[in-house]
Amino acid sequence: MLPELRTEIPGPRSRELAVRLRRAESRNVTMVGEHWPVFWERADGVNVWDADGNRFLDFTAGFGVAGLGHAAQPVREALVGQSARLLHAMGDVHPAESKVELCEMLAEMTFGRWGAGRGKVILGNSGSDAIEAALKTAVLHSGKPGVLVFEGAYHGLGYGALEASALEFFRRPFAAQLGRFAVRVPYPYCYRCPFGHGGGFALEGGEFPNCSSACLGDLQNRLHGEIRRREIGAILVEPVQGRGGEVVPPRDFLRLLRRICDEEKILLVADEIYTGFNRTGRLFACDHSDVVPDIICLGKALTSGFPLSACVGRADVMDAWPESAGEALHTSTFLGNPLGCAMALAALREHAKPEAAEQVRAAGRHLRGALRRIVSPRIGEVRGTGLLVGVEMVRADGSPDAETAGRCVTGALREGLLLLAGGRHGNVLSLSPPFAITPEDSDFLAGKLAGILEEV
Ligand SMILES: Cc1ncc(COP(=O)(O)O)c(C=O)c1O
Known part of the structure; x- marks a missing residue:
């Protein structure tokens, strides 16, 4: 209408x-x-x-x-049904059943569907939260604090996520309080090619630029160089940049990152908070390149309207976290809120069609x-x-x-x-x-x- x-x-x-x-x-x-x-x-x-x-x-x-x-009707019905039973539980102490179901379903829709082993989940309350869970996982897994991030990246505004974000507008007023673990490299922004290969041309036909080889060669050298010079444990990337300007990289970009992460034995973390759940025309934007990340961060459309996010990683990566002996290292009051979990379960059933x-x-x-x-x-x-x-x-x-x-x-x-x-x-x-x-x-x-x- x-x-x-x-x-x-x-x-x-x-x-x-x-x-x-x-x-x-x-x-x-x-x-x-x-x-x-x-x-x-x-x-x-x-x-x-x-x-x-x-x-x-x-x-x-x-x-x-x-x-x-x-x-959306199925999501609204799930919310109404859940609200009559339980509004809040004790997320990391005595959780609701819906948290179990949501973790299982997220693991199945990602690593299960990719045939890449089992997935494990840390739920959060915002996209920024999911990114910070991934950053913590990376340092626990690798013992290395450094994270490679991209120019133009937006990962949220919590202090961990903000350090990984590269839009100066958000960082500048708080720069003095930021950690110094993020190392920035250019993102293949083909319209304004940061490597000086052409650029300025408008994408006419297909969705993905096809000028890949030259810029990706430059990027590969740059990434290997940074990984050798610094203690890098992970690459954090948006498969398509959202707030950075809807920047679609060449299809081979993500494949290059996967190869480098395998060679250097570091983690590939995909921020699919914006791109996830069919936004880019595939269930996840990684699916366009047939790349399986080690960790995927999800939020936004996950619930269709409740502040809930997820960091989903391969089980062997996530098992870098120690067993909880009663005090979780990373949690919050509303973790795994039953309303959000019920909405997410209903939304995921729709996204999976x-x-x-x-x-x-x-x-x-x-x-x-x-x-x-x-x-x-x-x-x-x-x-x-x-x-x-x-x-x-x-x-x-x-x-x-x-x-x-x-x-x-x-x-x-x-x-x-x-x-x-x-x-x-x-x-x-x-x-x-x-x-x-x-x-x-x-x-x-x-x-x-x-x-x-x-x-x-
Ligand atoms: C790619 C990406 N990552 C992370 C975030 C942060 O999510 P939130 O605003 O829920 O913290 C956003 C928000 O726009 C985003 O687009």
């Missing part, structure tokens, strides 16, 4: 709530401005209604959480096609895989154009379309809609964006 707007955006109720929020919430959490934000009241499928009764078409899925659609990935691939192809038909010198590249799609905005000289991206986001909001801007320079329109987005929805978005860009 296309948007239906009853008031100007934001409407009077949203504006009133914004004034109250500004007084009660710390600065630097919710941005409050003349045209921002609208306050969500309810959501269903691909639609969000705000406090003024305006209906928006959601091209964000709420930061990629609602791939199955907002308020084979038709889910095909739906995403078809919808993604249509969305990228519609966006590529927009004629505008401001669009440098439309890229993505599945329904993780980025539109890189550029100035005439090819430099990043964050201003135009920002104007597209606010312009779209006023047309009833929810989207975000991201990327290393804030110049990439970031699209990650629910999987049920229709061709008509995508065409509508493209039409509106074309109009906004004509006015810029």
Whole structure:
């Protein structure tokens, strides 16, 4: 259903709530401005209604959480059923049965499905939490503190995850308090090739760049060099960068990392918090390259709307953790919360259906096609895989154009379309809609964006 707007955006109720929020919430959490934000009241499928009764078409899925659609029925039913029985248990002391079932199911959907032995799980409450569980596992397993990470990476904002993240905006104010275990190397960002092999060309046809050999040779030398120079125990990588700008690397990139990790006997940790659960058109983005990581971090769409995450590793890797003698080394009050576990179990059953990935691939192809038909010198590249799609905005000289991206986001909001801007320079329109987005929805978005860009 296309948007239906009853008031100007934001409407009077949203504006009133914004004034109250500004007084009660710390600065630097919710941005409050003349045209921002609208306050969500309810959501269903691909639609969000705000406090003024305006209906928006959601091209964000709420930061990629609602791939199955907002308020997906099986997930809602699981939540309601569980809430009548048990809201909270003692996660690492006396847990609920649903924690057992969720750990089993996650292990089966990853290492079981890959035929790579047994998996074991540490649950958490946020993506950042899952990353930190993986970082701790890596040091316990290898005894080496160093972790190779990539430029443009986003792994969350807890201090461990933030040290591994490479977006300077988030790090700079807190740099003095960060650990120094992350070693940064370039990510194959083909539109702006960090190795100086071409770049600046727009990806036209397939989803994966195919200029792999030269840049991956350079990267291989760089990785081996860093591993020899420092005490590196793991490589942490997003198989497709999300907040870094929907950057799709060559297919061989992940295979190269797997080979290097095998040669150097270090761990490959895949951050699939954004890309997991069909977002990229395969159950996991690693599946595009047929690479099995040693650890995979999951969150966001795992529950369809409850703060729960998972670090899933091969059993022999996870067994670097000692048996608990009563005091867990890594836990939290809400670990394995029964509401979240019940929602995750229902969501995983949906994600596991084979038709889910095909739906995403078809919808993604249509969305990228519609966006590529927009004629505008401001669009440098439309890229993505599945329904993780980025539109890189550029100035005439090819430099990043964050201003135009920002104007597209606010312009779209006023047309009833929810989207975000991201990327290393804030110049990439970031699209990650629910999987049920229709061709008509995508065409509508493209039409509106074309109009906004004509006015810029
Ligand atoms: C790839 C990736 N890793 C980790 C995180 C952090 O997740 P959370 O915000 O739940 O801590 C995010 C969030 O956007 C992400 O995209």
